[in-house]
Amino acid sequence: GEDVEQSLFLSVREGDSSVINCTYTDSSSTYLYWYKQEPGAGLQLLTYIFSNMDMKQDQRLTVLLNKKDKHLSLRIADTQTGDSAIYFCAEVDGANNLFFGTGTRLTVIP
Amino acid sequence: GAGVSQSPSNKVTEKGKDVELRCDPISGHTALYWYRQSLGQGLEFLIYFQGNSAPDKSGLPSDRFSAERTGGSVSTLTIQRTQQEDSAVYLCASSSGSPRETQYFGPGTRLLVL
Numbered sequence: 001g002e003d004v005e006q007s008l009f010l011s012v013r014e015g016d017s018s019v020i021n022c023t024y025t026d027s028s029s030t031y032l033y034w035y036k037q038e039p040g041a042g043l044q045l046l047t048y049i050f051s052n053m054d055m056k057q058d059q060r061l062t063v064l065l066n067k068k069d070k071h072l073s074l075r076i077a078d079t080q081t082g083d084s085a086i087y088f089c090a091e092v093d094g095a096n097n098l099f100f101g102t103g104t105r106l107t108v109i110p
Numbered sequence: 111g112a113g114v115s116q117s118p119s120n121k122v123t124e125k126g127k128d129v130e131l132r133c134d135p136i137s138g139h140t141a142l143y144w145y146r147q148s149l150g151q152g153l154e155f156l157i158y159f160q161g162n163s164a165p166d167k168s169g170l171p172s173d174r175f176s177a178e179r180t181g182g183s184v185s186t187l188t189i190q191r192t193q194q195e196d197s198a199v200y201l202c203a204s205s206s207g208s209p210r211e212t213q214y215f216g217p218g219t220r221l222l223v224l
Contacts, residue, residue, distance in 0.1 A: 035215075043203070043213075043215035045213070045214075098143070098155060099155065100145070100154075100155075
């Protein structure tokens with residue numbers, strides 16, 4: 001399968017911006033996703049981006065895609081304690097399989 | 111509306127026993143997926159059902175794992191002769207079509223093999 005990599009942990013202070021990074025290997029990816037997993041809950045789709053886009057903004061969320069470097073990031077502005085969760089990036093390969101990263105555990109410090 | 115449901119929410123079993131995990135997808139969704147999330151690992155794709163087509167089993171880790179989807183709706187993931195390394199959260203997701211469609215995830219079944 002494809003490799004999708006993320007750092008495991010991120011801590012930020014409430015009110016600061018969070019930036020969660022992801023790298024992937026499949027050059028044929030057309031869709032890339034960010035999911036949020038809160039404790040005891042299933043995965044929640046936050047946002048997705050097409051590979052022909054560089055940026056997508058949705059309220060406090062900004063997704064940046066550098067297709068040349070195969071690098072995806074999720075920026076959360078004005079991070080709140082309710083944003084504490086595990087964030088997964090995922091990409092769809094050329095065979096329509098979905099591959100997830102290891103997840104980044106975001107801890108928001110009040 | 112009703113989302114994806116899974117049962118049981120937790121399962122503790124002894125090594126060597128068989129277990130069955132159930133997934134009820136969102137009504138009308140033709141695509142159904144099983145994933146596994148082991149402690150400290152990312153999500154691992156297991157199997158994908160799309161309509162009446164033969165399932166994509168490329169992610170199943172061994173022949174002890176199998177899955178069925180009856181009537182194009184409910185799916186059962188069966189693990190035979192469980193091993194301790196099978197301990198994980200098993201997540202089911204459904205979508206209205208291909209993997210490029212939004213996948214809606216269930217809450218998962220937490221399996222612990224003693």
